[in-house]
Amino acid sequence: MKTKAVRMYGKDDLRLEEFELPQIKEDEVLVKVMSDSICMSTYKLVEQGKKHKRAPQNIDTNPVIVGHECSGLIVEVGKKWQDQFKPGQKFSLQPALNYKGKLDSPGYSYEFCGGACTYCIMPHEVMELGCLLDYTGESFFEASLGEPMSCIIGGYHANYHTNKKNYDHAMGTKTDGNILILGGCGPMGLGAVSYGLQFGNKPRRIVVTDISDDRIRRAREVISEESAKERGIELRYVNTAAMADPVGELLSITDGHGYDDVFVYVPNKQVAEMGDRLLAFDGCMNFFAGPTDNQFKAEINLYNCHYTSTHIMGTTGGNTDDLIEANRLSAQGAIESAVMVTHVGGIDSIAEATKNLPSIPGGKKLTYTQFDMPLTAIDDFEELGKTNPLFKKLDQSCKAHRGLWNAEAEKILFKHFGIDPQAL
Incomplete structure (x- = not known):
């Protein structure tokens, strides 16, 4: 299967490329990524390249897929995990693995696993550690934001x-x-x-x-x-x-x-x-x-x-229990992770947005990986909507939700770009 992904080859070297994924092994899971929010930690990774503790030393020849605040759908399940996961399930990801004392992490260390892509392969350690989580909420973006919210939750619990x-x-x-x-x-x-x-x-x-x-x-x-x-x-x-x-x-x-x-x-x-x-x-x-x-x-x-x-x-990061709590509270509407989001874009916006993250004002940059769209501030929807019907609809939806990104706005984007959110 072909995937399109943002890959890191070295310091400040991000490239959006299409390439072939290998067939999954019996202890792996193939997923379709729908959304991925950009973390400052990814900016730090790109700033350091090989010097980053989670980055492999061969990224110039075996680049890694970046991004770790992702969500989407499970597409294919290896034999070992078929009693736990089924195609069509929504998922969220806890990237802080710490597998057998190693620092390898999705979005930092893997050639075929990261959030800034259309499809990727979850390695066996993700499932072994219980880090691939079922998500029952309405929207994909809230599952993406579960990871940063889990860091916040971890801070409250650790005090x-x-x-x-x-x-x-x-x-x-x-x-x-x-x-x-x-x-x-x-x-x-x-x-x-x-x-x-x-x-x-x-x-x-x-x-x-x-x-x-x-x-x-x-x-x-x-x-x-x-x-x-x-x-x-x-x-x-x-x-x-x-x-x-x-x-x-x-x-x-x-x-x-x-x-x-x-x-x-x-x-x-x-x-x-x-x-x-x-x-x-x-x-x-x-x-x-x-x-x-x-x-x-x-x-x-x-x-x-x-x-x-x-x-x-x-504290840095959260654990799997924190992410489970974040997903549960988000699905219940008890917390509003949407308060973080100020910009929305497509997969083609990820590389430049990541490299320039500190200089882009506002909060979280949320991206959808199944289509191209310039990174756009929610505050700019109104002006853009004067000439662009899509942004007019997005502006109306966000204004109806106190200026926040929301599940309805996500559906508007999917419909506009012809994306079936349930199609594998």
Whole structure:
């Protein structure tokens, strides 16, 4: 079977090519990819090429398919897995395999497995580890966004608080506590807000900071303070760039208590140090943002660490249970992963969008791999719709959903490009 895929040959060398896939083995699964959202981790892979820890050293002759936030349909199942998977099933993928201590991962390491393609082959280790997951939701894009949402969920679950009586750790963010999300009006930050509003350890308050009025404005549009209040949670968006004393003003929101859980969503030294200063007694700071500099450092207050039990940790990625939770909540409509998405495109847009990801404003770049379409901002749909009937329909659909990408808009795209979402 032929596939079309975006493959990496080396640093900054991405190529959209068509080539033949081998016949699957009895312990492999052939899938049709429908959607793949672009992750900053893929940009880091392309920036480093062979130097990346997950990249094979022979990519110049055996290129890898990039992309790992994918979803689609199972097409053919090898004999070993036919009791677990059937053709026509929707799937989502947990790419963090860690198979037998190896760093190989779909979208980084495999010649025939990645998300930026029309068809690919899932290797045996994906099924052995339970990382190929059934998805029952309506849309494909929400299954694609399950992977980044699972990273967010993992962060919430990994935070902890101490218990002096028996030294057991109470896992998760603190119930009835104060949560601070620094740099939280980007795609992952908004995902964290959406999840935090329904997390079992219900917080009293979530404060979200940014330094852009435009990003704060959009955040309020997609997750309003009023909607949080209906759930019994105080939600505040604040621009720290407009504050004379950001630490003092953020503390005042909690009446001086401080924040029980702080998430740092930007890899910035000053922001990380501010988060440390804002911790309450027994506060936990999660450095969530992944820096590209392997010598990235910031100062922490070890006096507070000793006397007030503050602690700092970091999380990267989620596990399979986190992805299962993300898929379940998304299918139930309990979380809105669509708050992350600001751009939509086709398979032909993936290479350039990936290489230029940090310079493209907005949030998540969602792509559909079965057709070509320029990467387009949802905010531009209205103007484009004045002359293009497709974008007029997409604009109307998104406006009917608070400006968010949605299942109806996905179906409009499929119909326009003649794609049967159930055809294998």
